[in-house]
Amino acid sequence: MNQHAVVTGGGSGVGRATALALVDAGWTVTILGRRKEALEETRSLAGSAAGRIEAVSCDIADWVQVQTVARTILETHPVVELLVNAAGTNVPKRSLEVLTMEDYRSMVGANLDGAYHCVQAFLPGMRARRAGTIVNIISDAGKQASPKAGPGYVISKFGLAGLTQAINAEERPNGVRAIGIFPGDIDTPLLSKRPVVPDATARARMMMPEDIAACVLFSATLPKRAVIEELLIRPA
Numbered sequence: 001m002n003q004h005a006v007v008t009g010g011g012s013g014v015g016r017a018t019a020l021a022l023v024d025a026g027w028t029v030t031i032l033g034r035r036k037e038a039l040e041e042t043r044s045l046a047g048s049a050a051g052r053i054e055a056v057s058c059d060i061a062d063w064v065q066v067q068t069v070a071r072t073i074l075e076t077h078p079v080v081e082l083l084v085n086a087a088g089t090n091v092p093k094r095s096l097e098v099l100t101m102e103d104y105r106s107m108v109g110a111n112l113d114g115a116y117h118c119v120q121a122f123l124p125g126m127r128a129r130r131a132g133t134i135v136n137i138i139s140d141a142g143k144q145a146s147p148k149a150g151p152g153y154v155i156s157k158f159g160l161a162g163l164t165q166a167i168n169a170e171e172r173p174n175g176v177r178a179i180g181i182f183p184g185d186i187d188t189p190l191l192s193k194r195p196v197v198p199d200a201t202a203r204a205r206m207m208m209p210e211d212i213a214a215c216v217l218f219s220a221t222l223p224k225r226a227v228i229e230e231l232l233i234r235p236a
Helices: 013-024 036-045 047-052 063-076 101-129 151-174 189-193 200-204 209-220
Strands: 004-008 028-033 053-057 082-085 132-137 176-183 230-233
Touching: 004 013, 004 101, 013 028, 013 036, 013 047, 013 082, 013 209, 028 036, 036 047, 036 053, 047 053, 053 063, 063 101, 082 101, 082 209, 101 132, 101 151, 101 176, 132 151, 132 209, 151 176, 176 209, 209 230
Parallel strands: 004 028, 004 082, 028 053, 082 132, 132 176, 176 230
Antiparallel strands: none
C-alpha cells in the first residue's frame, strides 16, 4: 500500500488516534495542527513507523496558511487519497448567556472554516483523479443541540454536517465521497474545556479516540462503490 492521508488535529484526541491507526495500516500521513510539539509527540508514538508521519504546523482557520501548506504537501505527495478533518475545539464559557463573540468566531474558525479550507485545498486533486475520500469528524451535537455542547459548537457542527452532504451532492459524479462521523462522548483533552470537567468515573463510561479512528479506517477503506454518508456512534 502506498496511500497518503492528511489529518487535521493530529496533535491529540481523535486526530492523533486516526493518524496512528492509518500508519499502522500501511498509510503515510501528514498531520496538521497549531502546536508543533504535540504533532511531534504523535510521531514519536508511531515508534518505528514514525518516518511515515509528517508533522506540519498550520492554523487551519487561516485560509492563506492552508493554501501554502497544501501546496507544499502536494509537491511531496501529489496524490492525497484521504482527508480527515478531525480538528475541533470548544470553550468553557459556552452558553448563549456568556459566549463571547471572540470565542464564537474561534470555534467556527477551527471547527467549520478550517474543514472547509482543507476541503477546498485537496478536493481539486481528488476531482481531477475522480477518486478520493473526505471524512469529517462532526459530533452528535451536529444532530441535536444541547446545553452541554453550547451554541457555538452546535452551529459549527451542524455546518460541518451540511458541508459533508454538499460534497456528496456535488462530487459523487466525480468519484469523491464524504463521510460524516457523529460521535457521542469521547475521553479526549477537549473535556478539560467543559464548564464542569468530567471525573474519572464519567470518563470510564465514554468512548476512546481509538474507537473513532477505527470508524475512520473502516469508512475510508470501503470499496469505492460504497459510502457511509453518516455514522452515529455513542458509548455502549
